[in-house]
Amino acid sequence: MRIFLIRKHLILIKSASIIGEVFTLKHLKYISPLRTESTEEHLARIEKLEAMEHLEVMDDGLSDVTYRFVIPFMREALFQRMLFRDHKKSLHNLAADYIQSNSTPAFSIDRELRKMVKHMVRSEGVQKESMITPQSKKLVVIKKVKNLLFTEAQIIKMGKLKKQGEKISKNVETYNH
Numbered sequence: 515m516r517i518f519l520i521r522k523h524l525i526l527i528k529s530a531s532i533i534g535e536v537f538t539l540k541h542l543k544y545i546s547p548l549r550t551e552s553t554e555e556h557l558a559r560i561e562k563l564e565a566m567e568h569l570e571v572m573d574d575g576l577s578d579v580t581y582r583f584v585i586p587f588m589r590e591a592l593f594q595r596m597l598f599r600d601h602k603k604s605l606h607n608l609a610a611d612y613i614q615s616n617s618t619p620a621f622s623i624d625r626e627l628r629k630m631v632k633h634m635v636r637s638e639g640v641q642k643e644s645m646i647t648p649q650s651k652k653l654v655v656i657k658k659v660k661n662l663l664f665t666e667a668q669i670i671k672m673g674k675l676k677k678q679g680e681k682i683s684k685n686v687e688t689y690n691h
Contacts, residue, residue, distance in 0.1 A: 531592040532605040538578045545608040606637035
């Protein structure tokens with residue numbers, strides 16, 4: 515079965531293959547070489563890919579839409595067919611950067627962290643996590659700390675903290691994430 519796609523559709527779906535079998539529109543727009551185009555243009559291309567049964571919507575969330583490849587083998591083939599190693603590395607670097615800089619839902623913290631590390635390993639061209647640069651390791655630690663802070667527990671948003679054992683003053687606002 516031959517797949518004929520317009521060049522920009524192919525660029526978009528190859529970028530999606532870097533992220534993985536499941537990806538969000540925001541993540542794709544962030545790493546795509548077409549990131550300067552509008553969200554509407556991205557959506558129009560994705561709708562075309564959906565009509566061709568290459569992608570499907572998994573979750574139409576309030577703030578972002580999650581897609582997946584209908585045929586996982588197709589994602590792998592697109593990923594492997596990317597010829598320029600440096601281009602792959604730069605896309606992996608952008609994918610890791612997106613995960614690092616965006617909050618993660620509590621139910622997928624570990625999965626997102628593993629994805630971020632995977633993208634870092636691939637962007638640096640090393641074989642395993644222990645071989646990534648100290649700067650990347652620092653980013654992993656920062657993401658782990660962010661994830662710990664934004665769990666389902668109460669988070670102090672603003673105000674003063676008192677020593678352990680003292681009551682928290684009334685001017686402290688708290689919220690659940």
